[in-house]
Amino acid sequence: MxxxxxxxxxxxxxxxxxxxxxxxxxxxxxxxxxxxxxxxxxxxxxxxxxxxxxxxxxxxxxxxxxxxxxxxxxxxxxxxxxxxxxxxxxxxxxxxxxxxxxxxxxxxxxxxxxxxxxxxxxxxxxxxxxxxESNAKKSNAAAATPALRMKSVDGSMAPLDTRRLAAVVEEACAGLEGVSAEAILTETHRNLYDGISADELALAPILAARTLVETDPDYAKASARLLLDKLRREALSLIAGRPEQATQAEMTGRYAEYFLGYVQTGIENELLDPEIGRFDLDRLAAALKPERDLQFDYLGFQTLYDRYFLHVRGTRFELPQAFFMRVACGLALREIDREDKAIAFYNLLSSFDFMASTPTLFNAGTQRAQLSSCFLTTVADDLDGIFKAIKDNALLSKYAGGLGNDWTRVRGLGAHIKGTNGESQGVVPFLKVANDTAIAVNQGGKRKGAVCAYLETWHIDIEEFLDLRKNTGDDRRRTHDMNTANWVPDLFMQRVEEDGVWTLFSPNETPDLHDLTGKAFAERYAHYEGKAARGEMRVTKQVRAVDLWRRMLTMLFETGHPWITFKDPCNLRSPQQHCGVVHSSNLCTEITLNTSNTEVAVCNLGSVNLVNHLHDGKLDHAHLARTVKTAMRMLDNVLNVNFYTIPEARTSNLRHRPVGLGLMGFQDALNILRLPYACDEAVSFADESMEAISYWAISGSVDLAAERGRYPSYQGSLWSKGILPLDSLALVDEARGAPIDLDRSSRLDWEALRQRVMTVGMRNSNCMAIAPTATISNICGVSQSIEPAYQNLYVKSNMSGDFTVVNAHLVRDLKARGLWDEVMISDLKYFDGGLSRIDRVPDDLKALYATAFEIDSAWLIDAAARRQKWIDQAQSLNLYIADPSGKKLDALYRHAWKRGLKTTYYLRSRSATHVEKSTLKVTDGKLNAVSASVSTAPLNGHAASVAESDGWKACRIDDPTCEACQ
Incomplete structure (x- = not known):
């Protein structure tokens, strides 16, 4: 055979x-x-x-x-x-x-x-x-299918209701051009059998629809609506205590009644804060908009279903509009007219104009409302301080917090230990313990714990620190699961520029370097170099600055770590430099807040959806102003209702009240505006959009200060002196002795706002930070953060499975030109989702839809620099390089420093191998058709998800276990 x-x-x-x-x-x-x-x-x-x-x-x-x-x-x-x-x-x-x-x-x-x-x-x-065909001609009966039955929970059999199945599929396809209910039903019936269970019957049309996503992006919406039908059956049945189901049309009249039962069920099962039951629930129920259940794509809705919606022993009872209202109520708990504010917050979230961060969505309105995204700590140079920091990591991670630890104060290898008259083993063994703690304490069972360790470039252990993510060497001195980042002073970059020497010290002999920045750091560093030259330092080493820089870039390329972040711009432009020092950033490199022994920095995040704020081919400033002001109120409320796991976090958060408003959908906005990422107009749009967000965020904080009072540490801040983010660039110019090469023009009335800031004050010490938004952008169905398009057709992997992602803007353009067909789909798979090598695609579309590896990352840096001038914190900026070399990496990161960026995030580099090509016509998702497991070197750098392929490391574009990616 x-x-x-x-x-x-x-x-x-x-x-x-x-x-x-x-x-x-x-x-x-x-x-x-x-x-x-x-x-x-x-x-x-x-x-x-x-x-x-x-x-x-x-x-x-x-x-x-x-x-x-x-x-x-x-x-x-x-x-x-x-x-x-x-x-x-x-x-x-x-x-x-x-x-x-x-x-x-x-x-x-x-x-x-x-x-x-x-x-x-x-x-x-x-x-x-x-x-x-032959049998059909002979007899129509030959093709007949026996009547199918469905098995109930008690084992009894009942005829399968094919009419309802067809009705649900038809409803899911309503209004979606290019989606065929017949195609979904045909594929669904192929997977039905006699005795099928209710759960399997609910899944059959979902799996059928998702196999068709690569043919038209709207099948992703149809798939989401079919999953919604499954969710409705779960939720209504659990609340009613008997089998219940309803179509979307029927829910229009049932949503209010459902909402009352939802709140009661949540409180009875100790999942909802009982205070929500004291709201005017009838008023809230009347404000729900059931039609907004239909706006999800499958990826976003499946993610909500798997990880966000409340459930009782695995059975979900939280429908989407109840979910958004639960979050809104959780943020409005301490408002005076809390129903009014809850409805305003609900409308912002459910419209996708703005989305709160994952911890807020997880926990708002529940009995343990830990709503903050990011925590930053500094580790002391003694055993009590070190192990307290590790314990704090565990407590903060338990409730879904991402962590950034500053380890620079811990003495280096060979340093003297006065108490025992021995020698230190350095910082690396303690980093190993921190790494294992992050794995042991996952985030509430919802995702793996994640932490990033920061070390300044002058630390004597910096060379060992660079090797932490290597897969070779002594495994006891490796941290395969911990992210790492270099905290680089400007002086080091200046030594690299002039090909000078660089001296490494142990911080116990140079304790003040940790807190110094700019010219003060340079002067004190030179003092210690003089002492070392005279033999007055116990532990020291001299290296060529360029050699260390090259090794930093080599490790970044080979392992994905440590990231490159810049100490001096973070501090010199910090509004809070009068009361502390920024010693590190966070897990995703967008937070730049002070830390000390008594303060653990906390940031509370949310993002504006740029796509929803475009109107008639331009940015709708009036709409954006309304969104940002309401969003700032929501973020400020997080500070008051938040559950703090350690007292140092509460102290810091209430004293400084920082928030981080960011954005998402930047690439989609460019597609709508017909602007390629790699053009001056796109850089100008990055400038314009961030200026508007910054203006209204600061204005919103002033309004809150007028209503609620200034944040306690306001006096002495840059705000109090009338120095706004744009003005703070001059402080970096002065410290470097040369101006940053950057367009400093503005469009809005900043002078009037400056006067308000100085007269009224600010409610929040920090207002802006651009986070990765990987999950919340999926929920809203838009591109992540400020990222360029990864590919135009690929499979995205996260904790909910594998999902075909197709660029809907591209599909619409190709359809308009008669180019969207099976051959184009095949070509996109073969050419890794890129258009550049597909001859029949016009040049204007190739430029407009160029993917991340087809764009020179200098354009990403230029756009980021124009945003950075308006931001009081930082941004998660990934850089892409298709054909990496030492020369290219050197030029790229020097360019980032010269443009005044505060931080950079992952370096994503493509290897010699390609995306796996699908050989299957209609398979997808959890059955792994068009694989996007891209061989990279490495793309994310997460050792846990790395596989070997032809000698290259392979890592998915989104590591499903990585908090940073979710």
Missing amino acids: SLATEAARAERPSLPAAAAMPSSEPAYQVIRRNGSVSPFDSSKIAVALTKAFLAVEGNSAAASRRVHDIVTELTDQIVASLTRRSDAGRTFHIEDIQDQAELALMRSAHHKVARAYVLYREERARERAKAQ
């Missing part, structure tokens, strides 16, 4: 022992082409693959031994792909199994075997189609 024949007949695979579910669980099943169901038997897959290989490669003893090992590995991969997601149901169609076999053969580069397999499947498909 041929390989393809045997593979095609392998319709009864079973789980290997490692993948088998507990015996109490029902067995996996396979739906055959005639609709019958058989037990799942993985040994049939192994037999089919074995015969396939032997048919192509021969059956010698040597070949047989080699084939056995290959087949074992491939079978495990196929079974894992099929069973990796429990919500995909416990049944698989025979075609799905064969799709996975085909994909596994292609991935493992067994192309001859795969080719034979593909050709045989196509031949058999044609034969079946011909036979069906």
Whole structure:
């Protein structure tokens, strides 16, 4: 028997022992082409693959031994792909199994075997189609399908309601151009079988619709609406205590009643703050807008379903509008007219004009309202301080906080320990403990703990610090799960520019360097270099500055870490330099707040959706002003209702009241405005949009100060002196002795606002920070933060699975020009989602839809620099480089420093290999069709998600376990 024949007949695979579910669980099943169901038997897959290989490669003893090992590995991969997601149901169609076999053969580069397999499947498909056509002509009854039944929870059988299924699919497709209800129903019926459960029936149309996303992006909305139907059934049934279901049309009249039951259920199960029950619930229920349930894409809605919506023992009871109202109420708890403010907050969130950060969405309105995103600490140079910092990390991480730790004060390797008259082992062993703590204490069971360690470039342990993420060397001196970042003073960059020497010290001998910046740092550093030259320092080392810089860039390229962040711009432009020092940034490099032994910096984040603030081809300033002012009120309220896990965080937050308003959807906004990322007009739009957000954020903080009072540490701040973010650039110019090369023009009336700031004061010490927004942008269905498009067609991976992502703007343009077809889809897959090598795509579209690796990152830096002049904190700025070299990296990061950037984030670099190409026409998502597992060097740098491929490290564009990416 041929390989393809045997593979095609392998319709009864079973789980290997490692993948088998507990015996109490029902067995996996396979739906055959005639609709019958058989037990799942993985040994049939192994037999089919074995015969396939032997048919192509021969059956010698040597070949047989080699084939056995290959087949074992491939079978495990196929079974894992099929069973990796429990919500995909416990049944698989025979075609799905064969799709996975085909994909596994292609991935493992067994192309001859795969080719034979593909050709045989196509031949058999044609034969079946011909036979069906012939039979249909002979008798219409021959094609009839037996009436299907659905099995209830108690085991009873009832006729499957095909009319409702069709109605739900039709409703999901309503208003979506290019989406076919018939196509979804056809694919759905292919996966139905007699005795299907209610859960599997609910999943069938969802999985059917999502396979079609690559043909039209609107199928993502149809998939989300079908998932919404499943959610409605869960929620209504749990609240009613009996099976209930409703269509979207029926919910228009039922949402208010549902909301009252939702609040009662949440309080009874100790999930909602009982104070929400004391709101005027009828008024809130009347304000809900059920039609806004329809605006989600599948990726965003599945993420909400999996990770955000409240549930009782796994059964969700929180519908989207209840979710947004719960968050809004949680932020309005201490308002005077709290219903009025809750409704205003709800409208902002549910319209996607603004979205709060993930911890706020997780916890607002619950009984443990830890709403803050980021925490920054500084670690003392003694055992009590070190282990207190590690304990604080654990407590802060427990409730979904991302951490940034400054380790510069901890003495270096070989430094004297006075208490024991011994020598220190340096900072690295303690970083190892911090790394393991982040893994041990995950974020409330919702995502892996994440921390970033910062070290200043003059620390004697800096060279070991650079090696922390390497996969070679002593594993006891490696931190494979911790992010790391260089905290680089301007003096070091100046020494690099002039090819000077650089001296390393242990901080116990140079304790004041930690707190000094600018000219004061340079003068004191020179003093210590003089002492070292005279032999008056115990632990010191001289290196060539350029050599250390090159090693920093080499490690950044090879391991993704440490990131490059700049100490002096962060401090010299800080509004709070009168009462402390910025010793590090946070996990995602956008927060720049003071830390000390008594203060742990906290920042509370949210982002404006730029896409929603474009009107008639330009930025709608009036709409943006309304959004930003309401958003600032919401963020300020976070400070008052927040649950603080350690007292130092509460002290800092209430004394300085910092918030971080950012933005998302920048790339989508450029697409709408018809501006390529790599052009002067896009840089100008970055300037204009950030100036407007900055202006209204500062104005909103002044309004809050007039209503609620100034923040306690306002006096002496840059704000109190009338020095706004744009003005603070001059402080960096002075310290460097040369002006930053940057356009400093403005469009708005800053002088009038400056006078208000000085007269009325500010409610918040800091107002702006641009976070990555990876998850909340998914929720809103827009591009992440300020990121360029990664690819125009790819699969995004996160904790909810794999999702096909198609650039909807591009699809609309290609359709308008008659270019969107199966060939274009195939070309996009082959060319890694880029257009540059597809000849029939016009040049204007190639420029407009250039992807991240097709854009010179200097454009990203220039746009970021124009934003940075308006921001009182920083921005998460990823840099992309397609063909990396030492010369290019050197020029790129020097450019970032010269443009006055405060921080940079990941360096994403592409390797010699490409995106896996899909060989399947209609598979997707959890069954892994168009894979976006891009081989990079490395793209994210997370060792836990890194795989080896042809000698290159491979890491997904979004590490599903990384807090920074979510």
